[in-house]
Amino acid sequence: MKTTFNVQEPYRSQLLRGEKSIEGRLNKGKFSNLMPGDKIELENTGQIFLVERIAHYKNFQTMLQQEDISKIIPGISKIEEGITLYHQFYTPVQEKEYGVLAIHLKKEE
Numbered sequence: 370m371k372t373t374f375n376v377q378e379p380y381r382s383q384l385l386r387g388e389k390s391i392e393g394r395l396n397k398g399k400f401s402n403l404m405p406g407d408k409i410e411l412e413n414t415g416q417i418f419l420v421e422r423i424a425h426y427k428n429f430q431t432m433l434q435q436e437d438i439s440k441i442i443p444g445i446s447k448i449e450e451g452i453t454l455y456h457q458f459y460t461p462v463q464e465k466e467y468g469v470l471a472i473h474l475k476k477e478e
Contacts, residue, residue, distance in 0.1 A: 372399050375412040383443050385416060390474055391441045393432055395459055395467040396425060403472060422473040428464050429455040436471045 376384060376392070383389035394400045403409070407420045426432040433441065433451045445451050455464075 373410045388443045392472040397467040417477040418474040424471040
């Protein structure tokens with residue numbers, strides 16, 4: 370499956386530079402259908418990423434504790450800061466309803 374996804378700055382540039390390799394999302398919509406081996410295109414860049422692995426978590430806190438936070442949110446080292454950042458995009462109610470995904474991406478050259 371190939372799909373497109375949008376990422377806001379500065380995370381878009383971090384993905385393109387290879388600094389960020391894990392995308393955290395709610396487990397809903399097109400993201401809930403992703404499988405390892407799928408290819409996704411970063412919107413408006415033409416850059417393709419291979420989905421290497423997908424990990425499912427109950428919430429962002431658990432995801433940030435279990436994964437390498439520097440690959441999810443480069444420049445952030447405190448889990449509390451990461452949770453606050455994700456709650457700017459998703460509400461705690463959405464997080465509880467859907468759960469979250471850590472989508473491990475590999476940039477295709």
